[in-house]
Amino acid sequence: MRKPYQIWRDRRGRLSPLRITTLAALLVPVAIAVHAYATTGFGARPLNDLIHRTGYWCLIFLAASLAVTPLRAIARYGALIDVRRMLGVGAFAYAAAHLALYVADQRYDLGKVASEIALRLYLTIGFTAWLGMAALAVTSTDAMVRRLGAVRWRRLHQIVYVVSLLALIHFFQQTKADVSVPVFVAGLFVWLAGYRLIAARRHARGPLPTALIAALTFGAALLTFAGEAIGIAIAYRVSPLTVLRSAFDFSFDIRPGWYVLAAGLAVTLIDLLRAAFAAQPRATAADQAGSASSGGRSFVPRQRP
């Protein structure tokens, strides 16, 4: 039997390459930060630098946890469900570090922290997202799933979409000049939420048809281009069409809409390849049962054998 802390082992106690890889991925931002510290340092405001790093990676791992459900269906790789909870709890660990660093930046003056959260809208929104993530993390254990019951637990975990939206708004609000990164992350969330909505409407348990995945990809990319163009047009009082036209000028930089398109097309390609080469889906009967009962969850505990 595996010990509770041995998260690199699967439920049967065997070493799990998938879990080890996920754990390594969750630690990559720490390695990047250590490398930055050793080479360039964290700049004039080291705590602020770390606040930015943790906030960014929290959002990335949140997106990764949401990507598990579509990816396991599209890649016909049911075992992926095993790391969804790990990614979700990992995202919360970065959120916890983010808040702790903010408290440290305020010299541990909790009264000041509370009043800043109450007075600054972007912090109020960030803190609301944080509370939502805390609720998801606390209820991610098997014991909590049993206590809440599957239906109530699943309903509670649907707040992950509200949490993501609030976190994105917080990201946009505190980004001063270049909004490319938040726009790109927002585009990814549009794709993920879109997939979930379409799959729910069609009661789909397996992958969506390839044409739909491709259409969703083009839709998410177009929304990303349009959203960015409208945002820039409002901020700088220029025509959104001028901004849209500049998306085809690759000499300056590549607009986030293209990255969203590339990511979606990569997923579409995975679907095509898996459909062509895997006549038999790789998901086991147990995985199928897991998928049926875990439909819209984010931090999903693995299914019992």
Ligand code: HEM
């Ligand atoms: C789950 C909740 C949260 C998420 C996902 C999140 C995410 C982020 C992201 C992505 C950034 C920008 C990183 C970058 O520029 O690369 C950021 C910045 C920041 N966040 Fe959060 N955040 C959350 C909650 C909070 C909370 C609760 C606080 C404090 C009460 C907070 C305070 C800040 C501050 C101070 C900054 C930097 C602002 C600046 O330099 O002007 N965040 N956050």
